[in-house]
Amino acid sequence: MNWRSKKLFVYLQLQLKNAFLFVPKVFLIFMIFGGLLFGIGIYGNQILSKNSSIEKLSIAVVFPKKDYLSSMTFSFLNKMQSVRELLTFVPMEREEAFDQLKKEDVFAVVEIPDLFIDGILNGTNVPAKISLSEKHSLQNILFRTLLDTGVSILGTAQAGIYAVDDILFSYQMFDSIPEMEEALNQIYLSFTLNRDTYFKSKKVGLTDHLSTIQFYGVSFCLLLILYSGMAIDNFFKENDSFEKSITREGLPIFFSQIIKVISLTFCYWILLILCFFISSFFPDIRIHLPHLSISFYFLLFPFLFNVISFFYLLHEISQKPNNYILLLCSLSTIFLFCSGGIIPKQFLPSSIQKLGIFLPSSFWLSYLKKMVLHTITLPIIFFCLILGSCFFILALFLHSLSNHR
Numbered sequence: 001m002n003w004r005s006k007k008l009f010v011y012l013q014l015q016l017k018n019a020f021l022f023v024p025k026v027f028l029i030f031m032i033f034g035g036l037l038f039g040i041g042i043y044g045n046q047i048l049s050k051n052s053s054i055e056k057l058s059i060a061v062v063f064p065k066k067d068y069l070s071s072m073t074f075s076f077l078n079k080m081q082s083v084r085e086l087l088t089f090v091p092m093e094r095e096e097a098f099d100q101l102k103k104e105d106v107f108a109v110v111e112i113p114d115l116f117i118d119g120i121l122n123g124t125n126v127p128a129k130i131s132l133s134e135k136h137s138l139q140n141i142l143f144r145t146l147l148d149t150g151v152s153i154l155g156t157a158q159a160g161i162y163a164v165d166d167i168l169f170s171y172q173m174f175d176s177i178p179e180m181e182e183a184l185n186q187i188y189l190s191f192t193l194n195r196d197t198y199f200k201s202k203k204v205g206l207t208d209h210l211s212t213i214q215f216y217g218v219s220f221c222l223l224l225i226l227y228s229g230m231a232i233d234n235f236f237k238e239n240d241s242f243e244k245s246i247t248r249e250g251l252p253i254f255f256s257q258i259i260k261v262i263s264l265t266f267c268y269w270i271l272l273i274l275c276f277f278i279s280s281f282f283p284d285i286r287i288h289l290p291h292l293s294i295s296f297y298f299l300l301f302p303f304l305f306n307v308i309s310f311f312y313l314l315h316e317i318s319q320k321p322n323n324y325i326l327l328l329c330s331l332s333t334i335f336l337f338c339s340g341g342i343i344p345k346q347f348l349p350s351s352i353q354k355l356g357i358f359l360p361s362s363f364w365l366s367y368l369k370k371m372v373l374h375t376i377t378l379p380i381i382f383f384c385l386i387l388g389s390c391f392f393i394l395a396l397f398l399h400s401l402s403n404h405r
Contacts (some may be wrong), residue, residue, distance in 0.1 A: 015263035025231035059105040060097035091238040157188040219341035226332035306388035316398040335361035
C-alpha cells in the first residue's frame with residue numbers, strides 16, 4: 001500500500017467513525033416521523049381497501065301480452081357478459097314492478113311497447129318507457145351511462161345496415177340485401193358475446209402490482225429516509241482549515257467528498273439492514289415484507305448512494321443548516337406527492353402526473369417497488385448509480401464555486 005492509499009484508508013476510517021456518530025440522530029428522526037407516516041399509511045390503506053363497488057342492479061321489465069320476441073331478446077341480454085356483470089332483467093307485471101320500485105327492491109322499471117323489436121328492425125324505433133328510482137344517484141349515473149351506450153351502439157348498427165341497404169338499392173342489387181344484412185348482424189352481434197373470447201384480461205391497479213400495505217410501505221420508507229436527512233447536514237460541513245490541510249496532504253477534494261458520501265451511505269445501509277432484521281420478528285409486518293435475500297440488501301446500497309448524493313447537493317445549494325432543512329422537507333413532500341407516493345398518481349391531475357415523471361422521487365419509488373417485486377435489472381441499477389453520480393458531481397461543482405468566492 002503506497003503513501004496516498006494509506007491516507008485514503010485513514011481518511012475513510014475517520015469518516016466512517018464520524019458517520020456512525022450521526023446514527024442516534026437519524027434513529028431519532030426515524031422514531032419521530034415513523035409514527036406519523038405509519039398513521040398516514042394505515043389511513044391510506046383503509047381508503048384503497050374500502051369496497052366501493054356497486055352491486056348488480058335489478059331491472060323490472062314489463063312486456064306486452066304475447067310479445068314473445070321481446071321476451072326472448074331480454075332473455076338473451078341477461079346472458080350477455082357485458083350486461084350480466086352489472087344488470088339483471090326480471091320480467092314482471094306492471095303493478096308488481098312499480099310496487100317493487102317503491103320498496104326499492106328493483107332499481108328501475110322498463111315498460112316495453114308493442115312491436116318494440118319490429119321497430120328496431122324497420123327503423124321506426126318505438127321508445128320504451130323507463131322509470132328510475134328517485135334515490136341511488138350513483139346507480140342512476142351508471143344506468144343512464146349504460147342506456148346511452150346501448151342506444152349509441154344500436155344507432156351505429158342501424159346506420160351501418162341502412163347505409164348498405166341504400167347502396168344495394170341504388171345499384172339494384174335487391175337479391176344481395178338479405179345476405180348483407182345477415183352478415184352485418186353477425187358482425188354487430190359478435191361484440192355482445194363473451195369478451196374473454198376476444199380479449200385478454202389484464203388486472204389494472206392503483207398500486208403498481210403491490211398490495212396497499214406494500215404500496216404505502218414503500219412510500220413510508222422513502223419519505224422516512226428523506227426526512228432523516230435533516231439530521232446529517234453538519235456531516236458535510238467542514239471548517240476551511242481542515243479542508244486546506246487535506247489538500248496540502250495531497251488528497252484531492254473529489255476523493256475527500258466521495259469518501260464522505262460513501263461513508264454515510266454505508267452507515268445508512270447498516271441501519272436499514274438492522275431495521276429490516278428487527279421488523280422480520282413481528283409477524284404482522286413480516287408477511288408484507290419482500291423476501292429479504294442477500295441480493296435485496298445489496299440492491300439497497302446503490303439506492304442509498306443516490307439519496308445521500310441528493311442530500312449533499314441540497315447541502316451545497318442551501319449553504320446554511322436552516323435553509324437546508326426547509327429545502328429538504330419541502331422538496332421531499334412535494335416530490336413524493338407529485339410522484340404518486342402519497343396519493344396514487346391515477347388520482348392526480350394530468351399536469352402533475354407529467355411533472356412527476358421528471359422528478360428523482362419517481363425513480364426512487366420505482367426502484368423500491370421493483371426491489372419488492374424482485375423485478376429490478378442491471379440497467380436500472382446502473383442508471384441509479386449514474387443519477388447519484390450526477391447529483392454528486394453537481395454538488396462538487398457548487399462546492400468548488402463556493403470555495404473560490
